[in-house]
Amino acid sequence: MTAVPDSSFAMALGRPRSLNPTKMFGRIFVYGCLVVLAALFLAPLASMVMTSLKSMEEIRSGTLLSVPQAPTIEAWASVWNSACISVACGGLQGYFGNSFLIAVPATLISVGLGALNGYVFSTWRFRGDNVLFGLILFGCFIPLQIVLIPMAGLLGMLGLAGTIPGLVLVHVVYGVCFTTMFFRNYFVTVPAEIFKAARVDGAGFWAIFFRILLPISWPIVMVSIIWQFTGVWNDFLFGVSFAAGSSQPITVAVNNLVNTSTGTKAYNEDMAAAMIAALPTIVIYVAAGRYFLRGLMAGAVKG
Amino acid sequence: MANLGINHVTKSFGSLAVLKDIKISIEDGEFLVLVGPSGCGKSTLLSIIAGLEEHTSGTITIDGRPVDDLEPKERDIAMVFQSYALYPAMTVEQNIGFSLEMSKMPKAERVERVSKVADLLQISHLLKRRPGQLSGGQRQRVAMGRALVREPKIFLFDEPLSNLDAKLRVEMRTEIKRLHQRLGATIVYVTHDQIEAMTMATRIAVMKDGVLQQFGTPEDIYDRPANVFVATFMGSPPMNLLPATVVDGASGPRLSLKGADVTLPLPSSVTARLEPGSDVLLGLRPEWLSLAAEEVSANPMLTLHVDVIEPTGPDVFVALRAGEREIMARLPTGTPIRSGEKRAFALDLSKAVVFDAGTGIAH
Numbered sequence: 001m002t003a004v005p006d007s008s009f010a011m012a013l014g015r016p017r018s019l020n021p022t023k024m025f026g027r028i029f030v031y032g033c034l035v036v037l038a039a040l041f042l043a044p045l046a047s048m049v050m051t052s053l054k055s056m057e058e059i060r061s062g063t064l065l066s067v068p069q070a071p072t073i074e075a076w077a078s079v080w081n082s083a084c085i086s087v088a089c090g091g092l093q094g095y096f097g098n099s100f101l102i103a104v105p106a107t108l109i110s111v112g113l114g115a116l117n118g119y120v121f122s123t124w125r126f127r128g129d130n131v132l133f134g135l136i137l138f139g140c141f142i143p144l145q146i147v148l149i150p151m152a153g154l155l156g157m158l159g160l161a162g163t164i165p166g167l168v169l170v171h172v173v174y175g176v177c178f179t180t181m182f183f184r185n186y187f188v189t190v191p192a193e194i195f196k197a198a199r200v201d202g203a204g205f206w207a208i209f210f211r212i213l214l215p216i217s218w219p220i221v222m223v224s225i226i227w228q229f230t231g232v233w234n235d236f237l238f239g240v241s242f243a244a245g246s247s248q249p250i251t252v253a254v255n256n257l258v259n260t261s262t263g264t265k266a267y268n269e270d271m272a273a274a275m276i277a278a279l280p281t282i283v284i285y286v287a288a289g290r291y292f293l294r295g296l297m298a299g300a301v302k303g
Numbered sequence: 304m305a306n307l308g309i310n311h312v313t314k315s316f317g318s319l320a321v322l323k324d325i326k327i328s329i330e331d332g333e334f335l336v337l338v339g340p341s342g343c344g345k346s347t348l349l350s351i352i353a354g355l356e357e358h359t360s361g362t363i364t365i366d367g368r369p370v371d372d373l374e375p376k377e378r379d380i381a382m383v384f385q386s387y388a389l390y391p392a393m394t395v396e397q398n399i400g401f402s403l404e405m406s407k408m409p410k411a412e413r414v415e416r417v418s419k420v421a422d423l424l425q426i427s428h429l430l431k432r433r434p435g436q437l438s439g440g441q442r443q444r445v446a447m448g449r450a451l452v453r454e455p456k457i458f459l460f461d462e463p464l465s466n467l468d469a470k471l472r473v474e475m476r477t478e479i480k481r482l483h484q485r486l487g488a489t490i491v492y493v494t495h496d497q498i499e500a501m502t503m504a505t506r507i508a509v510m511k512d513g514v515l516q517q518f519g520t521p522e523d524i525y526d527r528p529a530n531v532f533v534a535t536f537m538g539s540p541p542m543n544l545l546p547a548t549v550v551d552g553a554s555g556p557r558l559s560l561k562g563a564d565v566t567l568p569l570p571s572s573v574t575a576r577l578e579p580g581s582d583v584l585l586g587l588r589p590e591w592l593s594l595a596a597e598e599v600s601a602n603p604m605l606t607l608h609v610d611v612i613e614p615t616g617p618d619v620f621v622a623l624r625a626g627e628r629e630i631m632a633r634l635p636t637g638t639p640i641r642s643g644e645k646r647a648f649a650l651d652l653s654k655a656v657v658f659d660a661g662t663g664i665a666h
Contacts, residue, residue: 194388194389194390194391196350196382197389198390198401200375200382200402201402203401203405207405211393211401212390212392215391215393216391216392
């Protein structure tokens with residue numbers, strides 16, 4: 001093996017290396033910018049983690065970004081188990097569970113319905129299909145606040161007011177618009193001849209959907225699941241409007257926890273509560289983020 | 304195996320007619336090729352036969368039984384698509400066996416049928432792969448396997464070779480024809496390639512703008528084209544069309560070529576009575592011209608200017624000029640000829656065709 005010539009040696013030979021000084025400077029500048037921006041972006045998260053691991057004394061004496069001298073998970077344990085939210089002092093755990101009970105069914109149902117809708121709109125023509133699809137798309141652009149009053153009336157009529165199934169219904173209705181659009185736009189990129197071949201082969205409506213279409217749809221399924229789960233999990237408005245007391249989601253509970261603390265503000269507990277509320281979406285993005293990006297690309301640029 | 308009848312089939316989208324009164328019928332075991340330029344309606348007609356599209360009026364019969372109201376799967380047909388349309392998430396084995404699975408055939412029988420077809424197409428070693436891991440030619444074979452495994456009454460092919468490179472296309476052409484001979488299956492095959500049409504068909508239907516131009520055997524189509532469109536679409540290089548006028552001669556009417564001081568006898572193929580003075584087009588295939596020997600030939604002769612010579616290997620295509628007009632000749636390789644010369648060419652009029660100059664229809 002020949003030694004790689006160092007730059008002075010290369011210059012002595014009069015052969016410019018691929019990284020000449022100008023390019024090198026440019027590269028350093030670009031990476032420098034990225035590092036600074038990443039630090040700026042991560043600073044609040046770092047501050048939250050640090051603060052949540054400190055005791056109140058240390059918070060009073062230290063600065064926002066200082067590393068905890070005596071790290072403790074006391075604040076985490078307290079908000080999880082025993083913090084008082086409104087009048088109940090059972091911590092966040094019940095509300096954390098509520099959010100799962102809302103987000104998981106709402107995600108699965110809205111993604112399932114969206115897939116079915118998208119399949120029908122992309123493959124099976126019927127009278128007025130474009131008008132109907134337009135109406136569903138229109139649903140994506142209706143601001144949440146507009147539907148609050150009529151939705152409250154509807155939930156009341158159905159006897160679901162203030163319950164978790166009621167919130168699931170609201171999120172499904174609202175999410176189906178988006179998931180329908182995602183799946184329809186993905187399925188129209190599937191060559192029409194595949195559907196024709198399946199029909200000639202004797203496959204019906206469901207066989208085409210389950211055997212042929214769904215197995216090649218995992219990128220858009222991932223996109224829809226992430227989109228819906230984070231949307232439902234992070235929702236505050238519907239939660240605060242339609243859920244009562246013990247059926248509230250964690251976003252509402254965190255808000256109540258922060259706003260009802262008496263005496264001194266327990267910053268460490270506030271930060272711990274916010275971290276707990278954000279964890280599931282962070283986990284989903286870290287675990288499935290690359291599928292999310294890939295899915296968006298697959299829908300956008302079809303080779 | 305079955306016969307197929309297409310009786311007065313029309314198809315229109317609103318006021319736009321894409322198929323006009325198509326009438327074709329073939330016997331059991333025939334290889335019908337629908338050929339025409341893009342937009343002629345050939346693929347639409349195939350979709351109608353398959354039941355994937357509805358026609359506006361007329362009847363399709365398979366085995367003498369009308370199938371107009373039947374779903375594709377009830378028509379006992381199989382189809383091979385241009386893009387192969389393999390199911391991406393399934394293995395080759397599942398792709399081929401899918402239709403059998405849909406018809407609820409027991410697994411053991413299914414596996415046997417699939418492996419038989421895979422043997423026939425020499426793709427047994429690919430059965431566990433997915434379409435994404437196959438080359439174009441292998442996908443083509445899988446698509447054929449998917450059709451073959453059903454043992455349907457009629458096979459439908461929609462431009463199945465047009466995505467393959469030239470060499471593979473010729474190989475698969477031969478292979479499809481061999482399969483046809485071996486299975487004796489009834490096949491309807493759509494292509495825009497007139498060579499595919501000529502080489503594979505037992506019957507050709509030439510279409511243009513939704514109208515059936517001519518339906519016949521390859522020999523009919525090539526030697527006795529019904530009109531100017533068929534004459535120029537089928538055959539490469541296309542048939543030469545020389546404008547001429549009918550004149551009275553001593554022994555019946557003769558043709559006076561425009562721009563040349565020659566009269567020719569009327570080809571024997573012409574049966575209609577031609578009025579003297581009427582304008583016609585004399586259709587001559589390039590291979591019906593030959594370099595005249597020095598001696599007087601039995602055939603009529605024409606002196607032409609040699610413009611361009613294009614060797615193809617077995618033949619030489621020669622672009623000749625008669626005044627403004629270009630005439631293509633197909634001569635055997637090795638013919639002593641140079642561009643720029645003026646040479647006498649003998650015309651074999653025994654197969655020549657005469658078209659009405661106005662309507663383009665053969666006399």
